[in-house]
Amino acid sequence: MPKPTRHLALNAFLMSAGHHEAAWRSNATEPDDYLSLEHVVALAQTAERGLLDSIFFADVPFLGHPDRRPSESLDPTVKLAAIAAATSRIGLIGTASTTVEEPYNLARRFASLDRLSKGRAGWNVVTTATDQVGANYGITQWPGHDERYRRADEFVDVTLKLWGSWRDGAVVGDRSEGVWAAPSLVRPIDHHGEFFDVAGPLTVGRSEQGHPVVVQAGSSGPGIALAAKYAEAVFTAQRTIEDGRAFYAELKAATRKAGRNPDHLKILPGIVTVLGGTEAEARAKADALDDLIVLRHPHEQLAHATGLPVEQLPLDEPLPAAVRAPDDNTGSRYALTLELARRDNLTVRELLRRLGGGRGHRVFAGTPEQVADTIELWFTTGASDGFNVMPATLPDTLEEFVDHVVPILQQRGLFRTAYEGSTLREHYGLPVPGREDVAEVSRAG
Numbered sequence: 001m002p003k004p005t006r007h008l009a010l011n012a013f014l015m016s017a018g019h020h021e022a023a024w025r026s027n028a029t030e031p032d033d034y035l036s037l038e039h040v041v042a043l044a045q046t047a048e049r050g051l052l053d054s055i056f057f058a059d060v061p062f063l064g065h066p067d068r069r070p071s072e073s074l075d076p077t078v079k080l081a082a083i084a085a086a087t088s089r090i091g092l093i094g095t096a097s098t099t100v101e102e103p104y105n106l107a108r109r110f111a112s113l114d115r116l117s118k119g120r121a122g123w124n125v126v127t128t129a130t131d132q133v134g135a136n137y138g139i140t141q142w143p144g145h146d147e148r149y150r151r152a153d154e155f156v157d158v159t160l161k162l163w164g165s166w167r168d169g170a171v172v173g174d175r176s177e178g179v180w181a182a183p184s185l186v187r188p189i190d191h192h193g194e195f196f197d198v199a200g201p202l203t204v205g206r207s208e209q210g211h212p213v214v215v216q217a218g219s220s221g222p223g224i225a226l227a228a229k230y231a232e233a234v235f236t237a238q239r240t241i242e243d244g245r246a247f248y249a250e251l252k253a254a255t256r257k258a259g260r261n262p263d264h265l266k267i268l269p270g271i272v273t274v275l276g277g278t279e280a281e282a283r284a285k286a287d288a289l290d291d292l293i294v295l296r297h298p299h300e301q302l303a304h305a306t307g308l309p310v311e312q313l314p315l316d317e318p319l320p321a322a323v324r325a326p327d328d329n330t331g332s333r334y335a336l337t338l339e340l341a342r343r344d345n346l347t348v349r350e351l352l353r354r355l356g357g358g359r360g361h362r363v364f365a366g367t368p369e370q371v372a373d374t375i376e377l378w379f380t381t382g383a384s385d386g387f388n389v390m391p392a393t394l395p396d397t398l399e400e401f402v403d404h405v406v407p408i409l410q411q412r413g414l415f416r417t418a419y420e421g422s423t424l425r426e427h428y429g430l431p432v433p434g435r436e437d438v439a440e441v442s443r444a445g
Contacts, residue, residue: 006385006429007414007415007416007429008385008386008387008409008414008415009053009233009266009268009385009386009387009427009428009429010050010052010053010386010387010389010406010415011052011053011054011055011056011091011093011233011235011268011386011388011389012043012047012052012054012055012056012389012391013055013056013058013235013270013388013389013390014040014043014044014055014056014391014394014398015057015058015390015394016034016394017033017034017393017394018391018392018393018394018397019272019361019390019391019392020272020274020289020392020393021293021298022289022290022292022293022294023289023392023393023394025292026288026289026292026393032072034394035072035074037082040079040082040083041082041083041086041087043055043394043395043398044083044086044087044090045087046395046398046399046402047090047398047402048087048088048089048090049402050401050402050403050406051415051416051417051418051419052090052389052402052406053090053091053386053424053427053428054091054093054120054122054424054427054428055083055090055091055092055093056093056094056095056124056215056235056388057076057079057080057093057094057095058076058095058124059073059075059076059094059095059096059097060073060130060133061097061133061136061137062130062132062133062136063132076094076095076096077094077110077113079094080092080093080113080117080121081112081113081116081117084113084116084117084120088422089120089419089422089427090120091120091121091122091213091423091424091427091428092113092117092120092121092122092424093124093213093215093424094110094113094122094123094124095124095126095217096109096110096123096125096126097126097127097128097133098125098126098127098148098151098152098155098156099127099128099129099133099143099148099151099152100128100133100134100137100139101155102196103155103158103159103162103196103198104162104198104200104202106123106155107158107159107162107163107202108162108202108203108204110123110212111163111202111204111207111211111212112204113212114204114207114209114211114212115204115205115207117207118207118208118422118423119207119208119209119210119422119423119424119425120209120422120423120424121207121212121213121424122212122213122214122215122233122424123159123212123213123214123215124215124216124217124235125152125156125215125216125217125226125230125231126217126218127148127149127151127152127218128148129142129148145222146222149222149223149225149226150194150195151194151195152226153226153229154193154194154195154196155195155196156214156226156229156230157191157193158189158191158193158196160211160214161189161191161198162189162198162200162201162202163202163206163210163211163212164211164433165186165187165188165189165200165201165202166186166201166202166204166205166206167185167186167187167206167434168185168206168434169182169185170182170185170205170206171205181205186201186205187200187201188200188201189201207423208422208423209424209425209426209432210425210432210433211433212424213232213233213424213425213428213430214230214231214232214233215231215232215233215234215235216230216231216233216234216235217234217235217236219237219247224250224251224254225254227251227254227255227265228254228255228257228258228260228265229258229260231265232264232265232266232428232430233265233266233267233268233428234251234265234266234267234268235268235388236267236268236269236270236388237269237270237336237361237362238269238362238383239336239340239361239362240362241377241378241381241383244269244378244383244384245381245382245383247267248267248382248383248384249382251267252265264430264431266385266386266428266429266430267384268384268385268386268387268388269361269362269378269384269387269388270361270362270387270388270390271361271362271363271364271374271375271387271388271389271390272361272362272363272364272391272392273364273371273389273390273391273392273397273400273401273405274286274289274364274365274366274397275365275366275367275368275371275397275400275401275405276365276366276367277367278367279366279367279370282366282367283365283366285365286363286365286392289392289393290353293352293353295315295349295352298352298355299313299315299348299352302337302348302351302352302355305324305334305337306319306320306323306324307323307324308320308322308323313348314348315347315349315352316347316348317347317348318341318345318347319338319341319342319346319348319351323338326338337351337355340354340355361390363392368400368404368408369408371401371405372405372408372409372412375387375405375409376412376414379414389401
């Protein structure tokens with residue numbers, strides 16, 4: 001196979017004890033290690049030792065089921081700021097919702113992280129439609145799907161304008177004249193829209209990479225439209241290479257139609273890894289984790305999603321035909337769940353075990369060579385620009401990926417052997433946005 005002319009992008013998605021539903025019940029770590037500063041810093045340093053592009057923390061601002069799995073959730077930007085002080089190259093991506101946040105606060109928070117880390121920050125844009133979240137923010141009635149995405153569009157537009165309110169060269173630091181910044185290069189944005197009125201400018205200027213990288217994680221129709229207009233990286237969930245190629249082609253075409261260079265958007269499907277010296281060993285490790293899943297909680301969650309009572313979802317029978325149909329309000333992940341159940345003719349028990357491994361993402365149990373083969377195939381045949389690596393358990397699976405998969409990818413010429421830059425944009429091969437770029441992005445579509 002000919003060597004690629006581009007390099008993989010690899011992000012490590014770090015979540016509590018790992019991405020497997022029962023990771024916290026394994027012996028990989030203590031259940032509350034993920035709340036330790038030393039632990040999260042060590043994970044980031046492992047990813048940086050492997051020369052990965054970035055790490056990522058998701059965020060769900062409600063407690064969920066404290067009896068089900070580790071559920072305490074620290075603010076991602078607080079963790080990332082601490083990690084910034086203990087690392088020098090790894091990109092730092094965190095989630096924040098356009099539905100419950102306000103643009104000025106969010107723009108300032110992520111710009112602060114970007115400045116402190118010298119250009120390594122990224123913002124994962126999400127919308128929210130979870131009742132438990134609404135109850136924490138005083139939202140008694142969620143806006144409809146279309147309204148949430150109109151708000152998201154305007155939210156990102158305002159954030160980009162705020163990040164662009166400081167132009168290159170604004171800080172002159174002229175001691176002789178007593179001028180810190182050129183007023184003509186620090187401008188209000190005076191935004192007045194459907195959802196937001198924001199004067200600006202921001203209190204934080206530009207970083208080495210201009211502004212934080214915009215990441216997005218939606219795969220629905222409106223999600224694709226939002227990504228095509230604004231995103232510079234997309235975290236997505238495709239379980240088969242055929243689905244991956246179809247999504248890749250659709251989103252790249254939509255990006256081109258929005259007037260943007262599709263090479264400036266990196267598509268990173270999620271892959272949950274379970275590694276072993278042999279395929280049988282890896283499979284046994286995956287089965288052992290699946291055996292630790294307490295099915296009661298995901299069973300109840302599936303029942304809620306399908307609109308059926310638990311007693312109408314017998315564990316050892318296929319998913320009934322009469323379940324709620326996926327729509328704009330159920331989200332793309334529910335559609336993937338139904339597709340998986342129907343395509344593989346799974347019983348409810350089998351479906352819950354599959355979902356417990358990766359919540360709809362592809363779970364791969366195999367040797368380092370087999371994982372590398374899969375990554376190479378997707379990367380070189382139009383299914384991805386890299387991967388969102390989701391270790392099943394932490395820290396061991398991340399360490400195994402760095403120590404055993406990354407060297408294979410390097411030997412094949414697919415992945416860097418040293419960092420060539422210091423910012424997240426340089427790692428991803430993205431341009432630094434200037435004033436004109438920011439204005440153009442905010443008008444695209």
